[in-house]
Amino acid sequence: MKLDLEGARVVVTAGAQGIGRAIVEAYLAEGARVATCDIDAAALETLPDAVFRQRTDMGDAGQIADFMTAALDHLGGLDVLVNNAGIAGPTGPVEDIDPADWETCLSVCLTSQFHCVRHAVPALRHSANASIINLSSLAGRVGFALRTPYSAAKWGVIGFTKSLAIELGRDGIRCNAILPGIVAGDRQRRVLEAKAQRRGIAFAQVEEEAFSHTSLKEYVQPEQIADQILFLSSPRGRTVSGQAVSVCGDCQMLT
Numbered sequence: 001m002k003l004d005l006e007g008a009r010v011v012v013t014a015g016a017q018g019i020g021r022a023i024v025e026a027y028l029a030e031g032a033r034v035a036t037c038d039i040d041a042a043a044l045e046t047l048p049d050a051v052f053r054q055r056t057d058m059g060d061a062g063q064i065a066d067f068m069t070a071a072l073d074h075l076g077g078l079d080v081l082v083n084n085a086g087i088a089g090p091t092g093p094v095e096d097i098d099p100a101d102w103e104t105c106l107s108v109c110l111t112s113q114f115h116c117v118r119h120a121v122p123a124l125r126h127s128a129n130a131s132i133i134n135l136s137s138l139a140g141r142v143g144f145a146l147r148t149p150y151s152a153a154k155w156g157v158i159g160f161t162k163s164l165a166i167e168l169g170r171d172g173i174r175c176n177a178i179l180p181g182i183v184a185g186d187r188q189r190r191v192l193e194a195k196a197q198r199r200g201i202a203f204a205q206v207e208e209e210a211f212s213h214t215s216l217k218e219y220v221q222p223e224q225i226a227d228q229i230l231f232l233s234s235p236r237g238r239t240v241s242g243q244a245v246s247v248c249g250d251c252q253m254l255t
Helices: 018-029 061-075 099-124 148-171 186-199 203-211 222-233
Strands: 009-012 033-038 052-055 080-083 130-135 173-180 244-247
Touching: 009 018, 009 061, 018 033, 018 222, 033 061, 052 061, 061 099, 080 099, 080 222, 099 130, 099 148, 130 148, 130 222, 148 173, 148 244, 173 222, 186 203, 222 244
Parallel strands: 009 033, 009 080, 033 052, 080 130, 130 173, 173 244
Antiparallel strands: none
């Protein structure tokens, strides 16, 4: 399927590893021009030379502003913003969670999206195919015990996305959220390991419990998330807006 994204100007946050890297590579394969950031400077250096990259702490509003300004200047405008940045946050009962860890999780997973959007919207208004895609999570639809900061942030992303779709629709800017489920990669492994350690049980048991609530008993691959994002941001997805799209193998619950 031809997606007509050649030459599209794309910003992807946290694009050096995991889901973000898969998104960056998918856009490059379609001939798009991509700018990205990441907190890991060494990982950024492994990206193709064609990618504009800048080390950025997505919990720092000033650094986000610097990155967005530089990225938009480099691209000469903007067609797509993919707010991918996020952290797992702490694992534990709500009464044991350090308030500082709560603030950090919400800052990176939710507030960073606000900062990126406010810098992106003036440029997106000049695009003929403008799209904002925010990474939420299945935790933003069904909740996630022992992961309350992360779940709260991801519920916020859905509300933020729906409100943006209504507000920006008159400008021809569509806004959607992606809700990944159990995604293959180091981050998911660390989350399951933390749960296993907290409960004093084996990793294999936690993994089996996680998949017991899915119809498709397999990890979601980062490339599958990237495929969905590319479709939504392409001209073929131009009438899809205000949606929270799950890519989760029909996961009914997160444990």
